[in-house]
Amino acid sequence: MSSDPWGRVDETGTVYVRTADGEQVVGSWQAGSPDEALAYFERKYEGLVVEIGLLEKRVQTTDLSAKDAQVAIDHLREQVEAHHAVGDLEALRTRLGELVKTVESRREERRAQRAKQSDEARQAKEDLVVEAEQLAQSDQWRAAGERLRSLVDTWKGLPRLDRKSDDELWHRFSHARSAFSKRRKAHFAQLDAQREDARKAKEKLVAEAESLSDSTDWGPTAARYRELMSEWKAVGRAQREHEDDLWNRFRGAQDVFFAARGSAFAERDAEQTENLKLKEELAAEAEKLLPIGDLKTARSAFRSINERWEAIGHVPRDARPKVEGRMHTVDRAIQEAEEAEWRRTNPEARARAAGLTGQLQAAVDKLRAQIEQARAQGNASKAEKLERELEGRQALLDQALKGLQEFGG
Structure with a gap:
């Protein structure tokens, strides 16, 4: 008979393993010595130790599911309970029991993690739904549309919830997208209608602009072009495929008119510059008449100058006040000389002045006599009053005498 601390072999070749519940039959060995029998079943035990160790490592270091881990534990436990190995089987039972606890703990952790992930996914999807419902009311069509497409991609990347919750949230999300698409479609349909109206209106503006392009009625036509431009801006944009062509025609018609007007104005400016030169020469000629000596000669000379002046035509607007002012100065001097001559030679005016x-x-x-009388009577206040009146009458008399002298009297 052969034995070790955990087992023995009796004389019949039966192998036993010692447990807390007593000896248990492991098997029968007839092929060799008892020591070989014990060694064989001890190797069986060591194999179980290795398998349990590997399973413990897998549970700790890999993502082995709790279900697969439990299947592996149950399989090893059946082998331990079958008593087909010699060794500390109770220790193996203990390790398997601890492993069960570890697996259960891992199962709870994963359950809690899944619950947390589910809550996070629910919150994330609810946030997406709220944002989508807000975007559904936006008028920022491009930005909101791009953001909604981005939200769809984000939704697809989130875990699914329970069917009821997921379906309810998706229904709200999808409804928001549909509402936005419907509003955007209606907006652009209205915009298309407005742009078609704008196209028709601009066609009319282009036609009028083209009809005016050969006009030589510079002022009114230029004013009408400005009105047409204001009307063009007020109409709004036509469809993209028409807008540029209409604008090119509209602008081209204006360019033709304003180029012709510019050419005409350039010719006019050159002519008016020459006119200015001629009028400045006439102004200088007129200024030589000053101061007025012989009125008759001066009047005749100025009339001749003025006739030539009127025949010349327009000068540049900004130069007109200065050159015309020079002529007006000479004209006023002649008029004043004429008025002075008239006053000097007019007998009726002289008679009125003398009277x-x-x-x-x-x-x-009379006032002087009254003053002397008042003083003689000792009436000083009356004398002072009369003296003040005398001062006024004397001033008028002095002025009248001066005027009379102008008549040579």
Whole structure:
């Protein structure tokens, strides 16, 4: 008979393993010595130890599912309970029991992780739905459309929830996208209609612009082109495929008109510059008449100058006040000389001036006599009052005498 701390072989070749519940039959060995029998079943035990160790490592270091781990544990436990090995089987049972606890702990961790992931996915999808519903009311068609497409990609990357929750959230999400698409479609349909109206209106503006392009009525036509431009801007844009062509025709018609007007104005400016030169020469000729000596000669000379002046035509607008002012200065000098001559030679005016002077002289003489009388009577206040009146009448008399002198009297 042969034995070790965990087993023995009896004389019949039966192999036993020692357990807490007593000896258990392992098997029968007839092929060799008892020591060989024990060695064989000890190797069986070592094999179980290795398998349990490998399973423990897999549970700790890999993503082995709890279900597969439990199947492997049950398989090893059946081998341990079958008592087909010699060794500390209780220790193996203990290790397998601890492994079961570890697997269960891992199962709970994964369950909690899945619950957390599910909650996070639910929250993420609810956030997507809320944002999609907000975007459904947006008028930023391009940006909102791109963002909604991005939200769809994000949704596809999230885990599925339970069917009911996932379907409800997806229904809201899809409804928001559909509402946005419907609004955008209606907007662009309306925009297309507006652009078609704009195209028709711009066709009319182009036709009028082209009809005006050969006009030589510069002022009114230029004003009408400005009105047409304002109307063009107010109409809005036509369809893209028509807008550029319409604009090129519209602008081209204006360019033809304004180029012709520019050419005409350039010719006019050259002519007016020459006119200015001629009028400046006439102004200089007129200024030589100053100061006025012989009125008749000056008047005749100025009339000749003015006739040549009127025949010349327009000068540049900004130069007109200065050159015309020079002529007006000479004209005013002649008019003043004529007025002075008239006053000097007009007998009726001279008679009126002489009569007025005589009346004022009589009034002055009378006031002086009254003043002397008041003083003689000792009435000082009356004398002072009369003196003040005398000052006024004397001033008028002096002025009248000066005017009378202009008549040579």
